Amino acid sequence: MSSAQGKTEVIRAPQAGTAVLTPNPLQSERVFRLLVESLSDYALFLLTPDGVVASWNPGAERMKRYKPAEIIGRHFSIFYVPGDLEARKPENELRMARETGRHEDEGWRLRKDGTRFWANVVITAIRDTDGQLLGFGKITRDVTDRREAELRYRLLIDGVTDYAIYSLDRHGNITSWNSGAQRIKKYSAEEIIGKHFSQFYTKEDAEAGLPAKVLHTAATTGHFEGEGWRIRKDGSKFWSSVVITPIRDEAGELVGFSKITRDVTDRMKLLEKIQHHADELEIRVAERERTNAELEAFSYSVSHDLRSPLRAIEGFTDIVLTDYGSQLPEPVLGLLQNVVQSATRMNRLVEDLLNYGRLGRIEIESAPVSVAAAVKAACEQIDENLRDEIKSAVDPSFQVSANLATLTQSLFNLIANGLKFYPPGQKPHVDVSASREKGDIVVRIKDEGIGIEPQHLERIFQVFERLHGDQLYPGTGIGLAIVKRGINRIGGKVWVESKPGKGSSFFISLPAA
Ligand code: ADP
DSSP, rough: GGGGGOOOOOOOTTTTTTTTEOOHHHHHHHHHHHHHHHHHTEEEEOOOTTSOOOOOOHHHHHHHOOOOOHTTSSBBGGGGGHHHTTTTTHHHHHHHHHSSEEEEEEEEEEEEOOOOOEEOOOOOOOOTOOEEEEEEEEEEOOOOHHHHHHHHHHHHHHHOOOOEEEETTSBBBBEEEEEHHHHOOOOHHHHTTBBGGGBBBBBHHHHTTTTHHHHHHHHSSOOEEEEEEEEOOSSSSEEEEEEEEEETTOOOOEEEEEEEEEEEEHHHHHHHHHHHHHHHHHHHHHHHHHHHHHHHHHHHHHHHHHHHHHHHHEEEEEEEHHGGGGSSOOHHHHHHHHHHHHHHHHHHHHHHHHHHHHHHHOOOOOEEEEEHHHHHHHHHOOOOOGGGEEEEEETTTTTEEOOHHHHHHHHHHHHHHHHHSTTTTTTOOOOEEEEETTTEEHHHHHHHOOOOOGGTTTGGGGGOSSEEEEEEEEOOOOOOHHHHHHHHHOOEEEEEETTTEEEEEEEEEEEEH
């Protein structure tokens, strides 16, 4: 055979310059032999009708390690492993090739040195024109590497237990099943391979044609992703997250689908719980909004109903004082002035209460606010005679995320209190300073006044909580409640440190802008 090697005869087509093989039939046979011999990746050989090796190509020699002289004339069962021999595989394969013309198989085969390789084998019956069996052609390929890669891949897939990974044929019948699939869906591979995947769907989904729809989507768009209820072998339901990908052969022909399913019931339940809480919260918010609306209506009527008679009292008393003041005896004048003062005080009370109520309801928008500017604005609202008693040292670069009106109002209330709560006759003094603490700016309003007993430090921030009589320290008892509510609404905190008899420091902390 080797004598022909390297002598392929070609004639040159003069014009085109392409090599063309001669059409001579004898020549064709020689070329065919050469082809067979050059196929070193395939073992190609002939068997007699009884299975005796009749020819041997270099590919066969390379694969099975026998030289032609060593193997020609021997029975081909020599290539089979003992188990296959016991099962009479060589005879059966020849029989099947004889009966059907061709037989294909994959399995272990032996080399001359006894080592194994995984072979893909095709045996073809060769007959003459009368149908007489001349022998068999046998093509063997060593596909050990492919098998190992497949095995590794299968082991990898099977090692995944958190995901059900399985494949379907074109019609949706299950063709592979990993341990994750068994864990999640409870079917063993033996039970489920060959069955249609629609059996995992609920009756309603199956009846609505969902299984066919998802395969169609995957096939036409290259991908399907979705979530839904699926049924385990025991009939229990789980919420699954599914990804389906079509599998195509080299020609692009659809051969099946791969399917990855995850049991996300826990996540779904958690989401349901969150949704439930959100719904509840929404109901509560709605209730609160309703209450707020009622309160608002009430506040409006209070302000309206209380203010007009108050205004009438103030107005008429004022008229009496202006128009008839000179005719009235001194004690009556004094009493009437008390009336005016009380009406004024009540007016302020109503005003403060309405402000406090409004602070809880309205939208307060935050924006970067200069602390120094807010302090300045607050000081400008302080009684002119007391303004000089305030010392302010705030870094002009300090900006907080706040609402200017709310911050100014709060600073005003704290500074005004600081100037107010001094022992009678003592000249008041307030220091305003600010410092940066991590991401916050902390403003401090410090006085050296009467101070506050420790047990009252919390409650003074509540509405109407006052520690002194109105005669000594006039006020409504709402100022600090307004500060607390306002500062909380813009994301800040308020607190106080105090030493009775020594003075107090009120602090406002707000996020730096
Ligand atoms: P008002 O000042 O109108 O009484 P606030 O709500 O502003 O109401 O204050 C509540 C109470 O807290 C005051 O009545 C007073 O007893 C106490 N307080 C507030 N600020 C100071 C301060 N700087 N020093 C001492 N006590 C204070």
